[in-house]
Amino acid sequence: MRSLFRYNKDYYGGALMILIGLAAAYVGKSYPLGTLARMGPGFFPTAVGVILAAIGLAIALSAGSGTGESAAHPAFDWRAWGAIIGGTLAFIVVGDYGGLVPATFAIVFISALGDKENTLKQALWLSLGMVVIAIVVFWWALQLQFNLFRWG
Numbered sequence: 765m766r767s768l769f770r771y772n773k774d775y776y777g778g779a780l781m782i783l784i785g786l787a788a789a790y791v792g793k794s795y796p797l798g799t800l801a802r803m804g805p806g807f808f809p810t811a812v813g814v815i816l817a818a819i820g821l822a823i824a825l826s827a828g829s830g831t832g833e834s835a836a837h838p839a840f841d842w843r844a845w846g847a848i849i850g851g852t853l854a855f856i857v858v859g860d861y862g863g864l865v866p867a868t869f870a871i872v873f874i875s876a877l878g879d880k881e882n883t884l885k886q887a888l889w890l891s892l893g894m895v896v897i898a899i900v901v902f903w904w905a906l907q908l909q910f911n912l913f914r915w916g
Contacts, residue, residue: 792812847875848875855867855870863910864912866913869891
């Protein structure tokens with residue numbers, strides 16, 4: 765029983781999924797659900813919330829029967845957090861002034877540098893690949909109203 769309360773990321777992750785799922789289901793219930801043949805606006809969030817909570821419960825329950833890899837708290841990685849937050853902020857600013865292509869490149873390049881094992885060359889190739897995917901998916905297939913390039 766004592767090992768259950770030690771740091772176990774599966775246990776806490778499952779608990780977080782349960783909370784988010786229950787919150788989504790609760791909010792979704794405030795809208796009309798409808799039926800399977802004629803779904804209302806609350807059907808999808810309620811269904812996804814219940815499914816998320818069920819998966820979270822399964823993860824949390826399986827955390828106690830794991831291999832006993834419950835370790836001490838890992839060291840906080842400032843580089844990774846800084847790169848993720850910096851990449852997101854760069855996407856907001858560059859997207860507003862530069863468009864989809866430079867914003868996608870910025871978020872992927874900066875975020876990729878958060879991993880200590882990535883080199884500048886790997887981050888560059890990953891960014892260029894994601895720019896191509898973003899153009900195909902968001903601009904061409906979904907026709908998102910986000911200019912590829914924007915000056916100012």
